[in-house]
Structure formats: C-alpha cells, structure tokens
Amino acid sequence: MDGKTPEVVVIVDVQADFTEVRNGSLSVPGTDQSYVDEVTARTRTFKDKGFPIVATADHHPADHVSFFTNHPGAKPFDVKRIGDVEQVLWPPHCVQGTPGADLLVPEDLVTRVVRKGIHKDHDSYSGFRDDSGNETGLKSILQDMGATRLIVYGLATDVCVKHTVLHALEEGFDVDVVLSLCRGITPDGTDAAVEEMTQKGAAMAE
Numbered sequence: 001m002d003g004k005t006p007e008v009v010v011i012v013d014v015q016a017d018f019t020e021v022r023n024g025s026l027s028v029p030g031t032d033q034s035y036v037d038e039v040t041a042r043t044r045t046f047k048d049k050g051f052p053i054v055a056t057a058d059h060h061p062a063d064h065v066s067f068f069t070n071h072p073g074a075k076p077f078d079v080k081r082i083g084d085v086e087q088v089l090w091p092p093h094c095v096q097g098t099p100g101a102d103l104l105v106p107e108d109l110v111t112r113v114v115r116k117g118i119h120k121d122h123d124s125y126s127g128f129r130d131d132s133g134n135e136t137g138l139k140s141i142l143q144d145m146g147a148t149r150l151i152v153y154g155l156a157t158d159v160c161v162k163h164t165v166l167h168a169l170e171e172g173f174d175v176d177v178v179l180s181l182c183r184g185i186t187p188d189g190t191d192a193a194v195e196e197m198t199q200k201g202a203a204m205a206e
C-alpha cells in the first residue's frame with residue numbers, strides 16, 4: 001500500500017451558519033439535527049472504507065466583500081456588480097473565530113480542512129479557488145492523496161456544492177454527488193444546479 005486512495009470524500013461547508021439546527025445566519029432549508037446526523041453517519045461509513053475525508057469551510061473576515069452589511073444601503077440578497085463579479089450580498093456568515101464558522105462534522109472524521117473566502121475582497125463559492133483565481137490548496141491536497149474520484153456532498157447545492165463540483169470536473173476528477181446529503185437555498189436554483197452538474201459530467205447518487 002502506498003497510502004493513496006483513488007476515492008476521496010469532499011464535504012462542502014457543513015458549518016453552523018448554514019444550518020437550521022444552529023440557527024445559522026444563512027441557514028439552508030432542511031438542515032435540522034437529522035441532516036447533520038445523517039452526514040456524520042455516512043461520513044463515518046466512508047472513512048471506515050479507508051477514504052480520506054476533506055472538508056471545505058467558508059472562513060470569512062468580518063469585513064468580507066460578500067456581506068451586505070459592508071455595503072452602505074444594501075439589503076440581504078441584493079446583487080452588486082464589483083469589478084467582473086456579480087456579487088450576491090449575503091447576511092454575514094462563517095466569520096473567522098465565531099461559532100457560526102464551526103464545522104458540524106466531528107473533527108475525528110476529517111483528514112483535512114480547506115478554508116476558503118479568507119481574502120476580504122474576493123468570494124470563493126468553489127472549494128478550489130476564489131473569484132480572482134487564488135487557489136485554496138484543495139487541488140494539491142487531492143493530488144497528493146492520489147484522488148481520481150471525488151464523492152461530494154454538503155451545503156449549499158445551488159452555491160458552493162455546484163461551484164466546487166464544476167471546478168472538480170474541470171480539473172479532471174470524476175465526481176459523484178451524494179444528493180441525499182445536499183441541501184439547496186432555493187428549489188429552482190437547486191434543480192438548475194443538479195442539471196448543470198449532470199450535464200457537465202457529474203454522477204448523481206443517493
């Protein structure tokens with residue numbers, strides 16, 4: 001054995017502020033305790049098979065560009081053109097050093113945590129790189145692990161799961177999305193995301 005596995009799990013942003021169970025500031029529908037329990041149980045099963053578990057985490061500074069509170073006069077969910085980016089202005093969430101940024105998957109299950117959205121001027125829906133192209137390190141971590149197929153699930157289907165999956169496909173990984181462990185912010189956005197991920201080559205699994 002060389003310690004490398006072709007299959008690696010990528011859990012996207014299962015963090016307090018995205019969940020109802022923790023009264024998150026940007027809670028995604030359907031993220032109650034049973035959701036978190038199911039994610040934990042399935043993750044344990046994947047770990048027991050020997051798959052490394054990588055968790056991405058939104059990790060924003062308090063003055064982050066994506067927070068409506070940092071744009072005078074803006075309301076939550078407004079869209080503002082900033083440079084080349086149509087930035088959605090979200091409620092402040094996953095601020096570094098606050099409980100809202102907590103990962104809800106037990107630490108002992110997680111092999112590596114990849115933090116993203118750490119630069120105040122750039123958002124990063126993708127676990128791979130932010131809007132200005134800064135790499136998070138996820139790609140090299142996966143390559144070092146010997147990954148060829150990623151098993152992806154988490155929050156939110158229509159935002160960070162989608163962007164992470166599309167970049168993973170672009171980078172040449174095979175991708176299985178475990179839909180039963182994903183929740184989306186809007187039903188329409190979620191349907192469109194599933195369609196786009198499928199069309200670009202991801203496999204949808206339960």
Ligand code: VGL
Pocket residue numbers: 012013018058090125155156157159160161
């Ligand atoms: C996310 C909105 C803003 C996500 C992150 O993890 O899906 N959504 N930041």
Ligand code: ZN
Pocket residue numbers: 058060066093094117
């Ligand atoms: Zn964010």
